[in-house]
Amino acid sequence: MxxxxxxxxxxxxxxxxxxxxxxxxxxxxxxxxxxxxxxxxxxxxxxxxxxxxxxxxxxxxxxxxxxxxxxxxxxxxxxxxxxxxxxxxxxxxxxxxxxxxxxxxxxxxxxxxxxxxxxxxxxxxxxxxxxxxxxxxxxxxxxxxxxxxxxxxxxxxxxxxxxxxxxxxxxxxxxxxxxxxxxxxxxxxxxxxxxxxxxxxxxxxxxxxxxxxxxxxxxxxxxxxxxxxxxxxxxxxxxxxxxxxxxxxxTPASKFVARFVGDNNIFMGKVVSEAIDGSSRVIGLEVDRLGKFLCHGEAANVGAEAACSVRSDRLALHPYPPADPAAPNQLTARVVAIEFTGYVTRVSLLLEATGEEVTYKVRSHDWLTHSVSEGQLVTLSWAIEDCIFLSH
Missing domain, CATH: 3.40.50.300 (P-loop containing nucleotide triphosphate hydrolases)
Incomplete structure (x- = not known):
């Protein structure tokens, strides 16, 4: 048997x-x-x-x-x-x-x-x-x-x-x-x-x-x-x-890769500028109703349709209103959901200007330092080097 x-x-x-x-x-x-x-x-x-x-x-x-x-x-x-x-x-x-x-x-x-x-x-x-x-x-x-x-x-x-x-x-x-x-x-x-x-x-x-x-x-x-x-x-x-x-x-190379490999926030726009800053290329992307974002990437064609992505863990969350309204790469958003998932807390937000959803992720231990609740208006920002240009 x-x-x-x-x-x-x-x-x-x-x-x-x-x-x-x-x-x-x-x-x-x-x-x-x-x-x-x-x-x-x-x-x-x-x-x-x-x-x-x-x-x-x-x-x-x-x-x-x-x-x-x-x-x-x-x-x-x-x-x-x-x-x-x-x-x-x-x-x-x-x-x-x-x-x-x-x-x-x-x-x-x-x-x-x-x-x-x-x-x-x-x-x-x-x-x-x-x-x-x-x-x-x-x-x-x-x-x-x-x-x-x-x-x-x-x-x-x-x-x-x-x-x-x-x-x-x-x-x-x-x-x-x-x-x-x-x-x-x-x-x-x-x-x-x-x-x-x-x-x-x-x-x-x-x-x-x-x-x-x-x-x-x-x-x-x-x-x-x-x-x-x-x-x-x-x-x-x-x-x-x-x-x-x-x-x-x-550094995902395309919108598809950025979407597939993780929680990337993707913004569609048009290339309006391109400049060399030291060893990096800084590209300006005009996004409808959100303004101009600055990002890092390879060569871009001014006037071309393109996009940029920012990982959810590279966003920074600040009180509203922003300390410097003229600073690049910042948006106003409203917190709609806060999810504790263990090591990480996931925050869903809606952009005030467009109603689009973006995601912010932070270590749960660090989230305890925030005094943010659902429904609250906040400022989101990110560094130029954390904003990746996506040509296709």
Missing amino acids: LDSPVSASTDAIASPSRETQAAIAANAVGVTLRSVTKKYGSFTAVENINLDIPAGSYCCLLGPSGCGKTTTLRMIAGHEDATSGEIVIGDRRVNDLPPAKRNTAMMFQSYALFPHKTVWQNVEFGLKMRGMPKTERAQRVEEMIEVVGLSRFSHRKPPQLSGGQQQRAALARALVTRPQVLLLDEPLSALDENLRVKTRGELRRLQKQFGMTFIQVTHGQDEAFALSDRIVVMDHGRIDQIGTPADIFR
């Missing part, structure tokens, strides 16, 4: 041997996409993507559902054919190679474990299909199961495991073949919040230990920020921005 699903805690992630780490790190390669397009009939799922992912890096493809990120991952894996363009893994063009010949491993959202096989048999499967000798196979499987903390559960089958343990088993199965690139399709989406946070830390630790190239699809910005060396933000089948987590968070 089979045991019931376990609730016992899983062992901690362990370090692989130095020999294993060295062998896998030496195998890591980069991935390059050159003008890659994928069409399904008249529908274009991915359009003219150019992307270089360095060897040994952790890259996250980030975007909403339907943006083309999973299709891109599946084309790298060979589960989808590119309509045009080149996919290069290492120094090999792989467009015409089947998945098994690309030296990648795919970790699916559903884990895709064999329910009738034990953890050991699931992890061993790929090596067995490759004809690896039994003794060497056993050594590899034993080490990898230990690395992911499942040694005590190697005899159990997937239905007897928790979701987190199934995720570890799938990871061990992917890593044991020592692929050049590990592809992960939203591997944490089925886990609860606490386990998801814990598991993403373990994923990052393993990637650093192995020095392997990881490419992961996610729609969660927190996940992408926590895991990746670089983030590729996608929208409607195109790449909108590529950068480090800090780059994407601090």
Whole structure:
């Protein structure tokens, strides 16, 4: 009779041997996409993507559902054919190679474990299909199961495991073949919040230990920020921005990225001035009924329609009326809601001039120093360097 699903805690992630780490790190390669397009009939799922992912890096493809990120991952894996363009893994063009010949491993959202096989048999499967000798196979499987903390559960089958343990088993199965690139399709989406946070830390630790190239699809910005060396933000089948987590968070390149990656307040307007201030470019944006805002950004065309964004945590809240009515980048707003969310307090305000809603966020500890209540009129302001110019 089979045991019931376990609730016992899983062992901690362990370090692989130095020999294993060295062998896998030496195998890591980069991935390059050159003008890659994928069409399904008249529908274009991915359009003219150019992307270089360095060897040994952790890259996250980030975007909403339907943006083309999973299709891109599946084309790298060979589960989808590119309509045009080149996919290069290492120094090999792989467009015409089947998945098994690309030296990648795919970790699916559903884990895709064999329910009738034990953890050991699931992890061993790929090596067995490759004809690896039994003794060497056993050594590899034993080490990898230990690395992911499942040694005590190697005899159990997937239905007897928790979701987190199934995720570890799938990871061990992917890593044991020592692929050049590990592809992960939203591997944490089925886990609860606490386990998801814990598991993403373990994923990052393993990637650093192995020095392997990881490419992961996610729609969660927190996940992408926590895991990746670089983030590729996608929208409607195109790449909108590529950068480090800090780059994407601090300096979004477009209105879409600014909206997607967090609580940015976005103002639409027209470029009316451009000047160099030391090493920075200061752009003047005239916003209807709100006046002229000064922001930092790249080159702008005077007269062009554009926008700027200010993160909700970079706003400052002051009593009304303002001490200096002529100071740049300040607005009058009325507090309509105050929400305590734990570490952070979120304040919703309506601009007096337009009725538009803006968001102010502050650490809950610091909020205690404010004597502000709902319905109160306040002044909002922000520094020029915290106002990011968005050309599109």
